[in-house]
Amino acid sequence: MRLPLDIDEALTWLRHGGDVQLFCDAIVWPQEPPESDALAQHRRRRSFAAYSGTLPIRVTVTLVAAFAGACPNLRPDMTCGAYDRRPRVCRIYPAEVNPFLPLDPAAKACPPDAWSDTGPLLMQTGKIIDAETAALVAQSRESDERDRFAKTYLCALLGYDIAALANEGFAIYAPERVRLEASLRAAQRASTQLDDQQPHSTHPWRFITNRASTSSTLASIGAIAGLTGHASASAQSPAYLGFFDAEASDSSQPPSPEAP
Numbered sequence: 001m002r003l004p005l006d007i008d009e010a011l012t013w014l015r016h017g018g019d020v021q022l023f024c025d026a027i028v029w030p031q032e033p034p035e036s037d038a039l040a041q042h043r044r045r046r047s048f049a050a051y052s053g054t055l056p057i058r059v060t061v062t063l064v065a066a067f068a069g070a071c072p073n074l075r076p077d078m079t080c081g082a083y084d085r086r087p088r089v090c091r092i093y094p095a096e097v098n099p100f101l102p103l104d105p106a107a108k109a110c111p112p113d114a115w116s117d118t119g120p121l122l123m124q125t126g127k128i129i130d131a132e133t134a135a136l137v138a139q140s141r142e143s144d145e146r147d148r149f150a151k152t153y154l155c156a157l158l159g160y161d162i163a164a165l166a167n168e169g170f171a172i173y174a175p176e177r178v179r180l181e182a183s184l185r186a187a188q189r190a191s192t193q194l195d196d197q198q199p200h201s202t203h204p205w206r207f208i209t210n211r212a213s214t215s216s217t218l219a220s221i222g223a224i225a226g227l228t229g230h231a232s233a234s235a236q237s238p239a240y241l242g243f244f245d246a247e248a249s250d251s252s253q254p255p256s257p258e259a260p
């Protein structure tokens with residue numbers, strides 16, 4: 001269980017003793033998509049430009065509150081012990097921030113009686129109509145767009161340069177709390193002095209994957225890619241959360257990297 005946070009929320013979470021991780025994934029971005037490509041434009045607004053080898057990519061860095069088991073703010077009586085400062089994602093739940101994810105009650109942890117038709121209406125024909133939730137979703141998207149500038153600095157400050165292929169997994173960095181807090185503040189300060197319209201990383205990125213076919217496909221189009229558990233992994237190497245079983249040989253049909 002992990003809660004996505006914006007930078008201000010991550011600083012609050014850290015200040016109250018919580019842990020925050022960075023989930024990094026990247027998409028192949030050979031050319032700018034048309035304005036009409038809503039899915040690509042959504043991803044573009046949440047990411048920054050970078051290169052892996054000679055391949056243009058876009059990197060998405062998601063800050064998440066990390067904990068094992070139940071949220072540390074959950075009280076024994078199942079109420080929130082941090083209600084006034086709970087993250088925005090908790091206020092939005094069970095609605096989705098991602099406009100391309102339909103709301104699926106079966107995938108949510110709400111008690112059955114939460115889905116009655118007697119309470120205020122949340123959604124209608126796939127659209128959020130509850131004004132407060134809609135405003136929170138809009139704020140969430142705005143902070144994603146704003147924070148990506150600081151996140152380019154954050155990754156440079158922390159020396160993070162590895163991402164999973166989008167929709168295949170995440171590279172997960174778990175920086176020490178004090179170091180992360182200082183880096184987040186420095187990155188926020190630096191980003192306010194930026195007049196670039198588009199954030200871009202100044203250091204090269206590498207892909208990590210647990211599938212040999214993905215690694216060889218990425219390498220064949222100019223990216224730098226390596227397999228999880230490789231001997232060159234160091235203490236700075238991220239953990240890997242894959243959505244697919246590991247694949248040691250590249251004898252199977254390689255998947256096409258997602259592109260806009």
Ligand code: SF4
Binds near residue numbers: 073079080081087
């Ligand atoms: S609402 Fe409170 S207890 Fe529930 S996940 Fe959010 S912070 Fe944790």
